[in-house]
Amino acid sequence: MSSLIKSPKDFWTGVLYFGFGAIAFWIARDYAFGTASRMGAGYFPTVLSGLLMFFGVLALLRGVTQRGAPFGAFAWKPALIITASTLAFGLLLTRAGLIVSLIVLIFGSASASAKFRFEWRATLLALGLIAFCVLVFIKGLGLPMPLFGSWFGE
Amino acid sequence: MDASIFANLWLGLQTAGSFINLFYCLIGVFLGTAIGVLPGLGPVATIAMLLPITFGLPPVTSLIMLAGIFYGAQYGGSTTAILINLPGESSSIVTALDGHEMAKQGRAGKALATAAWASFFAGTVTTILIALFSPPLAEVALKFGPAEYFSLMVLGLVASVVLAHGSLMHALGMIVFGLLLGIVGTDVNSGVARYSFDLPELIDGINFVVVAMGVFGLGEIICNLETETERSLMVKKVSGLMLDRNDFKAIAAPVLRGTFLGSILGILPGGGAMLSSFAAYAFEKKVSKNAANFGKGAIEGVAAPEAANNAGAQASFIPMLTLGIPSNPVMALMIGAMIIQGIQPGPSVMVEQPALFWGLVASMWIGNVMLVILNLPLIGLWVKMVSVPYHLLFPAILVFCCIGVFSLSNASFDIYFMAIFGLAGYVFRKLECEPAPMLLGFILGPMMEEFLRRALLLSKGSAMVFVTRPISATMLVMAALVMVSVMLPALRKKREEVFVEDE
Numbered sequence: 001m002s003s004l005i006k007s008p009k010d011f012w013t014g015v016l017y018f019g020f021g022a023i024a025f026w027i028a029r030d031y032a033f034g035t036a037s038r039m040g041a042g043y044f045p046t047v048l049s050g051l052l053m054f055f056g057v058l059a060l061l062r063g064v065t066q067r068g069a070p071f072g073a074f075a076w077k078p079a080l081i082i083t084a085s086t087l088a089f090g091l092l093l094t095r096a097g098l099i100v101s102l103i104v105l106i107f108g109s110a111s112a113s114a115k116f117r118f119e120w121r122a123t124l125l126a127l128g129l130i131a132f133c134v135l136v137f138i139k140g141l142g143l144p145m146p147l148f149g150s151w152f153g154e
Numbered sequence: 155m156d157a158s159i160f161a162n163l164w165l166g167l168q169t170a171g172s173f174i175n176l177f178y179c180l181i182g183v184f185l186g187t188a189i190g191v192l193p194g195l196g197p198v199a200t201i202a203m204l205l206p207i208t209f210g211l212p213p214v215t216s217l218i219m220l221a222g223i224f225y226g227a228q229y230g231g232s233t234t235a236i237l238i239n240l241p242g243e244s245s246s247i248v249t250a251l252d253g254h255e256m257a258k259q260g261r262a263g264k265a266l267a268t269a270a271w272a273s274f275f276a277g278t279v280t281t282i283l284i285a286l287f288s289p290p291l292a293e294v295a296l297k298f299g300p301a302e303y304f305s306l307m308v309l310g311l312v313a314s315v316v317l318a319h320g321s322l323m324h325a326l327g328m329i330v331f332g333l334l335l336g337i338v339g340t341d342v343n344s345g346v347a348r349y350s351f352d353l354p355e356l357i358d359g360i361n362f363v364v365v366a367m368g369v370f371g372l373g374e375i376i377c378n379l380e381t382e383t384e385r386s387l388m389v390k391k392v393s394g395l396m397l398d399r400n401d402f403k404a405i406a407a408p409v410l411r412g413t414f415l416g417s418i419l420g421i422l423p424g425g426g427a428m429l430s431s432f433a434a435y436a437f438e439k440k441v442s443k444n445a446a447n448f449g450k451g452a453i454e455g456v457a458a459p460e461a462a463n464n465a466g467a468q469a470s471f472i473p474m475l476t477l478g479i480p481s482n483p484v485m486a487l488m489i490g491a492m493i494i495q496g497i498q499p500g501p502s503v504m505v506e507q508p509a510l511f512w513g514l515v516a517s518m519w520i521g522n523v524m525l526v527i528l529n530l531p532l533i534g535l536w537v538k539m540v541s542v543p544y545h546l547l548f549p550a551i552l553v554f555c556c557i558g559v560f561s562l563s564n565a566s567f568d569i570y571f572m573a574i575f576g577l578a579g580y581v582f583r584k585l586e587c588e589p590a591p592m593l594l595g596f597i598l599g600p601m602m603e604e605f606l607r608r609a610l611l612l613s614k615g616s617a618m619v620f621v622t623r624p625i626s627a628t629m630l631v632m633a634a635l636v637m638v639s640v641m642l643p644a645l646r647k648k649r650e651e652v653f654v655e656d657e
Contacts, residue, residue, distance in 0.1 A: 009584075009585050009586050010321070010324075012585055013324055013327065013585045013586075013587055016581075016585070017327045017331070020331060020334070024334055024349070027349060028348075031341075031346055031348060032344065032346070035615055036610050036615035036616075036617065037610055037611055037613075037614045037615030038611065038615075039343075039603075039606070039607045039610060039611075040344065041341040041343070041344040041346040041348060043607075044337060044602075044603040044606065044607075045334065045337060045348060045349070048330055048333050048334045048337075049334065051330045052327060052330045052331060052334065055323055055326055055327035055330060056327065058323050059321075059323055059324065059327065062321075062323070071584065072584065073380075074584060075376060075379060075380035075580075078375075078376050078379035078380060079376045079577060079580050082372060082375055082376050082379070082552070082573075082576065082577075083372075083573045083574075083576060083577045085552070086372065086552065086555075086556060086569060086572065086573035086576065087569070087570055087573045089556050089569060090556070090560075090566040090567075090569030090570050090573070091566065093560065093566055093569070094566060102553060105549070105552060105553060105556060106549045106550075106552075106553060107549075109548065109549045109552050110545065110548075110549045112379055113379060113544075113545035113548070114545075115543070115545040116545060122546060125546060126549070129549075129550055129553060133553065133557065137557055137561075141561075143557070143560070143561050143564070144564050145557075145560065
């Protein structure tokens with residue numbers, strides 16, 4: 001398999017483009033296509049997903065014919081930690097409230113860095129940031145974020 | 155004609171000069187610089203992060219503030235480039251070449267002052283250019299029908315690809331991908347909810363702030379974490395901010411040339427700050443008497459690209475304001491902000507809302523004045539901000555991104571989407587697919603569909619309308635030429651050379 005893929009970046013881009021294009025094309029079949037003079041809701045999406053599949057095929061072809069740079073290291077750890085802590089923040093915000101979700105977000109994401117360690121200075125900064133957010137966004141701007149969420153009976 | 159320009163500028167100055175607008179312009183410039191100075195945050199991420207603040211303001215004020223944020227971020231990026239050789243954005247890369255050398259030699263103050271004055275001069279000239287060229291251009295644009303607009307957008311999108319790194323195909327794919335993302339939501343014509351997966355949150359489409367913050371904010375954080383390196387701050391204290399007569403003599407011509415190049419390249423679709431600064435540096439290196447010192451701390455090597463990047467950044471407002479076409483991701487964000495404010499970008503803005511248009515133009519100049527006044531005395535503060543270690547900084551950036559996105563519609567849903575776009579942004583970068591063209595496509599998607607629909611309706615379904623109407627045909631030919639020129643081996647090599655310099 002890997003001997004087939006000569007340029008991994010092109011190859012996987014092609015897979016991605018073709019995949020997205022195919023899915024978009026498939027879904028767009030449900031929308032009325034219409035005619036050129038009376039474009040339906042499906043006209044533009046169908047054309048676009050066709051184009052995307054076309055670029056995908058081109059990239060795929062290049063991926064198996066031309067030699068290209070290797071993919072390079074993928075920073076799985078930071079990528080997953082950052083994504084996960086952002087998702088967690090969204091999930092916790094209304095349930096556990098701003099303070100808890102900020103603690104999760106700040107310390108969770110910070111652990112993505114190789115330089116992360118618990119120390120009083122960083123912890124103090126994090127607490128300062130939380131205080132700032134509470135004061136500015138809830139007290140000052142009045143954003144509808146609970147301090148303590150539904151889990152705490154608010 | 156001339157008299158009306160003065161009348162217009164006067165109207166603009168009155169609008170921009172009102173207390174509230176001045177106040178928000180100042181806040182914008184300050185916040186923009188403060189955030190732009192932070193290492194690893196470019197103007198797009200800065201603007202995306204600060205966008206939600208402006209939504210509650212009246213349209214003029216919010217656009218003025220956004221423009222202020224933009225100049226601030228731009229200037230902040232140069233400061234970072236000079237002080238720690240870590241350009242937050244591509245257009246500061248060349249500034250770092252000589253600027254950081256100057257800082258190493260203890261001339262950081264001079265480099266920063268040069269950047270400030272060069273930007274100020276370029277900003278002033280470009281403001282006048284915008285005032286002069288926008289009305290006639292808008293007049294032409296008012297005659298555009300849907301076919302012309304569609305072709306213009308094709309040209310704009312294709313031209314933006316020229317500036318993308320890596321392969322042309324990847325970039326074209328990203329455009330199409332962006333266009334597809336842009337049409338998620340209810341089709342205005344038929345009321346059908348497209349690609350909404352029965353999620354009520356997707357009925358109105360994906361908010362562009364979510365996309366921009368995810369791809370440019372989160373995606374960049376992950377990228378920066380991948381290559382966590384120690385940044386050395388060369389200068390703990392910056393002094394010697396004054397330029398003497400010899401310095402002014404040395405930078406006068408480079409600033410003029412930089413401004414000239416920048417304002418021309420900035421108007422072109424796909425142009426803007428980055429192309430301008432690269433071109434100006436390369437040009438200056440050829441013509442300067444001091445060419446031998448380039449790369450070793452030549453003051454000319456700071457002056458020319460800084461003037462050019464500011465001129466280019468500001469000149470890219472011309473197509474945005476008169477045609478409603480974004481030539482770079484920053485302008486795409488501005489257009490998105492206008493749409494949120496209920497303003498349909500395009501030539502009619504100038505006619506229907508002269509106070510808004512001219513107020514924005516006048517505020518550009520005011521913003522540039524503020525930059526000079528604000529930045530030179532505050533340099534001590536910026537130096538402190540630059541030296542914040544990244545591992546303490548990025549969780550805070552993340553916090554502001556999350557809260558900012560939440561505030562858009564007070565829904566956690568947007569946060570989830572931002573997280574997904576963040577991961578996607580990182581994957582795209584790893585695949586060498588530039589996210590910038592995607593953002594342009596995303597903003598233009600719905601407009602393009604509408605113009606295509608109207609054009610084909612008028613032509614009774616014949617696609618020939620795009621080639622039989624002269625203006626439309628010209629633009630399509632230009633788009634084709636751009637595409638061919640990128641594929642030509644000779645030019646391709648040159649383009650790679652330009653981008654190699656930033657490694």
